Amino acid sequence: QQQVKQSPQSLIVQKGGISIINCAYENTAFDYFPWYQQFPGKGPALLIAIRPDVSEKKEGRFTISFNKSAKQFSLHIMDSQPGDSATYFCAARGVQGAQKLVFGQGTRLTINP
Amino acid sequence: DVKVTQSSRYLVKRTGEKVFLECVQDMDHENMFWYRQDPGLGLRLIYFSYDVKMKEKGDIPEGYSVSREKKERFSLILESASTNQTSMYLCASSWPGYSGNTIYFGEGSWLTVV
Numbered sequence: 001q002q003q004v005k006q007s008p009q010s011l012i013v014q015k016g017g018i019s020i021i022n023c024a025y026e027n028t029a030f031d032y033f034p035w036y037q038q039f040p041g042k043g044p045a046l047l048i049a050i051r052p053d054v055s056e057k058k059e060g061r062f063t064i065s066f067n068k069s070a071k072q073f074s075l076h077i078m079d080s081q082p083g084d085s086a087t088y089f090c091a092a093r094g095v096q097g098a099q100k101l102v103f104g105q106g107t108r109l110t111i112n113p
Numbered sequence: 114d115v116k117v118t119q120s121s122r123y124l125v126k127r128t129g130e131k132v133f134l135e136c137v138q139d140m141d142h143e144n145m146f147w148y149r150q151d152p153g154l155g156l157r158l159i160y161f162s163y164d165v166k167m168k169e170k171g172d173i174p175e176g177y178s179v180s181r182e183k184k185e186r187f188s189l190i191l192e193s194a195s196t197n198q199t200s201m202y203l204c205a206s207s208w209p210g211y212s213g214n215t216i217y218f219g220e221g222s223w224l225t226v227v
Binding site: 004006009034036041042043044045046089091100101102103104105106 | 117146148153154156157158215219221
C-alpha cells in the first residue's frame, strides 16, 4: 500500500528547462514533506523540505509547491542543469512516533545538454 | 558532516545463507533505520530503532531482523537469504523529536542472492 504516490517515473528535460515532479498523499496526519536527491552509487540526500503551513518554499533553483486541500506537493527545478540528473524521491512523515519517512516511488530525471 | 557508514557495499550470497549488513553512524543519533530500495517501489522501511536495544517493525519486516547493541551501530540480519531479497539496502540515522527532521543515509549495500 503506497501512501505517497509519485509521478512521473522518469523525466527527460532539456538544459535550461523546468523539471516538475509530482507527489500525492493520502494520510492527513503527515506533517513534514521532504525531497531527497540520489546520484548513482550514493545514498539519498535531503534536498529541500516543507511543512503544510506554507504553500511554497524556494531554495535556489529548487521550489516545493504544496496544496494541502488537494493533498499534493511538487518539486520544480528551474533552469535545469545536467548536474541535476539524478533520482528524486518525495517523502512524508506523520506527527506521531519516530522519524519514520514514507517515500514515493522515485523519479529518474535526465537533463540533456 | 554526518557520516553513516555501511561497511559492505557489494555482497553476493547464496540462498539460505545468513547475511549481516552493518551500519555505523558518527553523530550520536538516537534513531536508526534500515530501508530497502527497489526500482519502481522507492524506499521501503524494514526496521527502525529509537534507542539501544529498542526496535520496531517497519512496513516490510518479514525475513529480516535487526540488532542494536550500541548507539552508533545498527545491524540488519537476513536469517536465511532468498533471491527475492536481492536489493539495495540503505541505512539511515537521525536525531529524535521534531528537531530530527533530517534523516541521513549511508551509501547503500548492494546485495545479490543467488
